[in-house]
Amino acid sequence: MRTRTSSVGFWLPVCAALLLAGCDHADPVAEADNTIEMDASPGVINLGSKPEGKSTITATVKNDKGVPKAGVTVRFKTTAGRMESGNGSVETDAAGEARDVLITGADATVTAKSGPVSADIDVFIGGVNHAPTANFTINPATQIPGGLVTFDGSSSTDPEGNATLATWIWTLTSDNPDSAPTGPAECTGTNPIICTFPTQSSFTKTFTNSQSVAVALQVEDDQGLASSNANTRTLTITGNLPPIANAGGNILTTVNTQVTFDGSLSSDPNPGGAIVRWDWTFGDGNSSLNNGGATTTHTYTAASGATPYQVTLTVWDNGDGTVVCNPANTPPCPNSKTASATITVTVN
Ligand SMILES: [Ca+2]
Ligand SMILES: [Ca+2]
Numbered sequence: 001m002r003t004r005t006s007s008v009g010f011w012l013p014v015c016a017a018l019l020l021a022g023c024d025h026a027d028p029v030a031e032a033d034n035t036i037e038m039d040a041s042p043g044v045i046n047l048g049s050k051p052e053g054k055s056t057i058t059a060t061v062k063n064d065k066g067v068p069k070a071g072v073t074v075r076f077k078t079t080a081g082r083m084e085s086g087n088g089s090v091e092t093d094a095a096g097e098a099r100d101v102l103i104t105g106a107d108a109t110v111t112a113k114s115g116p117v118s119a120d121i122d123v124f125i126g127g128v129n130h131a132p133t134a135n136f137t138i139n140p141a142t143q144i145p146g147g148l149v150t151f152d153g154s155s156s157t158d159p160e161g162n163a164t165l166a167t168w169i170w171t172l173t174s175d176n177p178d179s180a181p182t183g184p185a186e187c188t189g190t191n192p193i194i195c196t197f198p199t200q201s202s203f204t205k206t207f208t209n210s211q212s213v214a215v216a217l218q219v220e221d222d223q224g225l226a227s228s229n230a231n232t233r234t235l236t237i238t239g240n241l242p243p244i245a246n247a248g249g250n251i252l253t254t255v256n257t258q259v260t261f262d263g264s265l266s267s268d269p270n271p272g273g274a275i276v277r278w279d280w281t282f283g284d285g286n287s288s289l290n291n292g293g294a295t296t297t298h299t300y301t302a303a304s305g306a307t308p309y310q311v312t313l314t315v316w317d318n319g320d321g322t323v324v325c326n327p328a329n330t331p332p333c334p335n336s337k338t339a340s341a342t343i344t345v346t347v348n
Helices: 007-017
Strands: 004-005 034-043 053-062 073-078 090-091 098-104 108-114 115-126 136-137 147-151 165-174 193-198 202-204 211-221 231-237 251-253 258-262 276-280 287-289 296-298 310-315 338-347
Touching: 034 108, 034 115, 053 108, 053 115, 073 098, 090 098, 098 108, 098 115, 136 231, 193 202, 231 287, 251 258, 276 296
Parallel strands: 251 338
Antiparallel strands: 004 090, 034 053, 053 098, 073 090, 073 108, 108 115, 136 147, 147 202, 165 193, 165 211, 211 231, 258 296, 276 287, 276 310, 310 338
16 A cells, blocks of 8 residues: 655655755655666556546665665656656555556656656557447338337447447437337336447347337447447337338320329338328329229320429328228328329320
């Protein structure tokens, strides 16, 4: 254990007068034929994101036969930063060792002095570490309850090399959280859910409730330096995913020719999902709404000219799929969702 000897009591007036010169003469000190050996741990300080770091400086005082000397006062000084002792005196222990701590943000030379004997050691600042940048994807970003969602943070980067990325910390904040969240053991809490993965950049999870989940990722490198960028994306868990409209390919025709439009390749991603209504607008002021089928026909009576007609198909899904839907309704089903696709028709 380090013993610090302050120059107090009888020597205080003397030391006050000689403060800059030091008070070594007030305490037992090394003799001229003694030696001081020095060690710094660490010898290279890696600052990370901090302005200063620490290194423990040890000075070992030995006599001319190499035997450690206990109870000898050593004073440490540094060319940069400061000593934890405040440049006070530190007494050697039974092993002849006196310790002080260097606190510095720059390369420093520490001198240990005891009486007529002194020694130096250099402490260096290592390469400055830079913060990583968090980035991730959610796939799919819209999913049904019970569906698997993949969170992938492998696109995060670090200036010192992506291999230095060490920890991925995910924060999932929901507007309608599951009361008993399922998922990896690395995920804790209910809302927010915090998922901490050492060395693992991605994971999968399912959700029970329909909800909107704000997902944030923070990554840390192997120095414990965290990303500072705010990286947040939204995951939507919904009982009804919107349909996907497909209006077919662009069409080339002539006036007064019946054209068939086919939206039968439209689909709905929900299990049990279906398209229940197809609405077409033909771009010439006419439309075919709710004809009850995926295909319809139309005959253009005027050429399209320089700009083709824009034909839009809007499809409606069967909502949550729990009721019998009447396509004649608008919307045709409770919670029905729509999607649109547009093609061109050139009429010569
Ligand atoms: Ca780094
Ligand atoms: Ca749907």
